[in-house]
Amino acid sequence: MKLELLNVDDGIHETTSEIKVGTGSGRIAMRRMKGGLSEGVDVVTVDNGRMSLQVLPTRGMGVWKGLVDGVPVQWNSPVQRPVNPAYVDPMRLGGIGWVDGFNELIARCGLGWHGAPGADCIRDSNGKIIAEPFLPLHGRIANLPAHRVTASVDQDVLSVTGLVDEGCLFGGWLRLESTLRTGLNSSEFEITDTVTNMAGTPAETEILYHCNVGEPFLEQGSVLHTAVRELAPRNARAAEGISMWNLYEGPTPGFPEQVYFADPASDRQGWAVSVLADSKSERAFSVRYDTSTLPWFTLWKNTQARQDGYVTGLEPGSTFPNPRSVERQEGRLRLLQSGESVTYRLRFEVSTGKARTRELLDEVTALQISTAKIVHSEPKPGWAS
Amino acid sequence: MKLELLNVDDGIHETTSEIKVGTGSGRIAMRRMKGGLSEGVDVVTVDNGRMSLQVLPTRGMGVWKGLVDGVPVQWNSPVQRPVNPAYVDPMRLGGIGWVDGFNELIARCGLGWHGAPGADCIRDSNGKIIAEPFLPLHGRIANLPAHRVTASVDQDVLSVTGLVDEGCLFGGWLRLESTLRTGLNSSEFEITDTVTNMAGTPAETEILYHCNVGEPFLEQGSVLHTAVRELAPRNARAAEGISMWNLYEGPTPGFPEQVYFADPASDRQGWAVSVLADSKSERAFSVRYDTSTLPWFTLWKNTQARQDGYVTGLEPGSTFPNPRSVERQEGRLRLLQSGESVTYRLRFEVSTGKARTRELLDEVTALQISTAKIVHSEPKPGWAS
């Protein structure tokens, strides 16, 4: 069963019909927000009967927030509701205007670039500088609306697929085809994203999945369980906290963020896993990701006061969130030929009970035991910018 | 009787119901504009039977214009209709893009900063520069839409209250709760604004009420009646006109603006008053303001050609419209602790007859007589930037 929710070309914008699934509250439906900075933002609710997710076509198919077994999966940004990209100026505040719309559980950074703002430096084959575009924080994709969105239910699987184009004359053309899937009454969902270079010439691309979690998963004593081959602080500030890089403090007004870069361990299929567990190892939020295209992991600790955004980011990426010039120089940036695609795969799971959380943590432990681990106390050359 | 006009969280956007008041045309109702730069702008009409005001939730609860006894209270900006903030780029023209949406009778400037554009310079406790954000003209609040708006009528008092949030991750969180009130068949209205620091850390805040009036209140021979303790020109251009700082010329193509800064006299309750009267002292527009939180007054004379914006601004403020760094250095900037609020109070009155205008002018005269007055012929150090 399929329902086209949005199709710009055909004039479809479906907010009255919905797909019902199962015998309970299962359904997929779209609504449009009105007023404030949320004016015109479409929200697709994917409810599998146990877990409800709010997907944002207007914001590049980001996931606003979830609710699993009655437990909110989200964080509290000072920007309290989804923001229409029309109200976001990426160039604000020296190029970090991206934060004006940042409050999602899952926000994509990319596609042409992501990471810290700054001037890129593009050279021709002779090394001559031919362009120095200023690239604002985290790229365009989170502020680009999808032009086509389809909901479908097949057996007990609910899914939503969106198409988002990033491009302009002289600026390339990358297309994201994003599908979010979940099973009836499941506490898991997966995201499969294919990025295609629609342009006639090669294009650089990179992506970072900014997965952001707050209370009740994050609290004083929460632990980030993840198996790594190598981990290093991004800068001196992060180095200060290296001895407890995976432990969390409670809300701390004025806490300056700490960021760690990692080369994650992966299982035989090449999948890595990161699990944020609360202080009692009862509730957990986990993300698994296919390291064949998402080989790097960034951990963002931002345990500020509750009102200021008490949050941590689990961020699988094709690269680290350095300026693109750094990623290019270090050979982490991917070049897509004309027509070429790359697919990113992630699986999320929310555990609301001790038994399942224990299994998740055991899995991480087993993976780390079989993997040699290096934790650098200082930034690693070639990783940090 | 209450009517929720807008509530983003609850999906309320009320343009069909209205509150009727009294036996005449009294009512509160909201409509949405369509097309042009006004696309999506909500306008709340507050009509007390004698005076009608157009309030703009989409533009930070500004007051577009009024009509009292059939007399328009407004000015004619080259931008002829309310502009959706989605069409305003504050960084345009070197940081004065704010003017692209400027045409209101009352436009707030603030909340994090206002005044001339420029790079601020923020230092840590050791005096080390830690940030130099470029702050465009007059801040964000006039280009932020309210997320909740309520209309109410209690006895013979009509009011509209709006909530507007200004904030982002790493950028603080200030909330404006603004209420505009007027009585049935009155020619007066009041604005009570409470700004709260919702963030977990202290925040600087400043505000300027840019109250702008054109014809028929402004004409050749109009006079600005206000009692001051001290007044000074902002710069050399304003100094040229110091001898007639409170007198107005007729529309003058190419007239370069003149701005005066003042320390206003206030009555025993701490209220100051400024009255713009026409050349015959018949019609008058007055603003009273509580100097306990609005201690400064700025006068903007911009008697350009009619089509270019023949207008004067009566501007009570918590500070002067200098770059924020100047206001900080001079100790005029207010710091709000986490959770702390400040309330600003203003009362407006439109007189359309000689008798009442005479009373207003007498009131100003009495206040000035009891107050020593200094008028500087040159900019005053510490006031101008």
Added chain:
Amino acid sequence: MKLELLNVDDGIHETTSEIKVGTGSGRIAMRRMKGGLSEGVDVVTVDNGRMSLQVLPTRGMGVWKGLVDGVPVQWNSPVQRPVNPAYVDPMRLGGIGWVDGFNELIARCGLGWHGAPGADCIRDSNGKIIAEPFLPLHGRIANLPAHRVTASVDQDVLSVTGLVDEGCLFGGWLRLESTLRTGLNSSEFEITDTVTNMAGTPAETEILYHCNVGEPFLEQGSVLHTAVRELAPRNARAAEGISMWNLYEGPTPGFPEQVYFADPASDRQGWAVSVLADSKSERAFSVRYDTSTLPWFTLWKNTQARQDGYVTGLEPGSTFPNPRSVERQEGRLRLLQSGESVTYRLRFEVSTGKARTRELLDEVTALQISTAKIVHSEPKPGWAS
């Protein structure tokens, strides 16, 4: 017969009524797009029974695309649909953010300026620099929505008229009144644009009609037929191709654009004509323009890969697309006094058959035969910046 399609002041936004013309498919009607970057874009279809044109009030009355005798008249930009200006930041990418919304058959550049981005330098009568505003690519008009649009049918003539204001306090006020007209079952249409200086002081104005055509008119072997008095390459890159300036290659991935500037020949009435014919001289797209106000012609060759925008621009202009400072210095910029107007006239014709195309080419040939022609192999001083 008249139908007001849009009137912001009167709250008119007509998407249900239409004007029917003739006995076939002739009609004028407006629809509103939903979703993606096209959210809120109004499209007026003008169908004369043979030719259908899509006019964009939301984008300064640009013409998105046409269809004549079943042949598409358009090009394929990486930005595939009309873009709401709310999603365009002209300052992006160093001031070429205009390209984010660029995909029209006819896009106006202007009104206050157009051309390459850069800081203008404005001096007073003593030569002192008084302002250096940064002017982004191609001006504001293509990203300003009309505030009033009227459709009408008179006899067998269909027309649409739109009003678009470009202005702000301290920034002048230019008004475009644009009318597009076509006759029943015609393959021609005309545009008559009047730009008026609504401000109280003189204003500079310039305009460029960026008329962009792709396949099937553009293909390997297509020829640009136009009679010129003088033609020169814009820069070294264009000089490389001067020997085949009016011949086209097929889609060429990575082709760097080539631009030529010309002083066009005109007929006794002062009209010039440019015709793009396909390789078999079968199909042709032509533009005629009144050189009394559009004395210059710019040719843009951008034969990139299909997906990247395989397109050529035929661009009559009041000036060349250099930075405004260059046009001012060279005396090509027009000054409009307060209240003064200038009218631009263009006529477009689409030929889908050999006979008519032959007539068009003969006309160009005859005009060139009677006109002495200079083709410079290098950029001409005073033309290029």
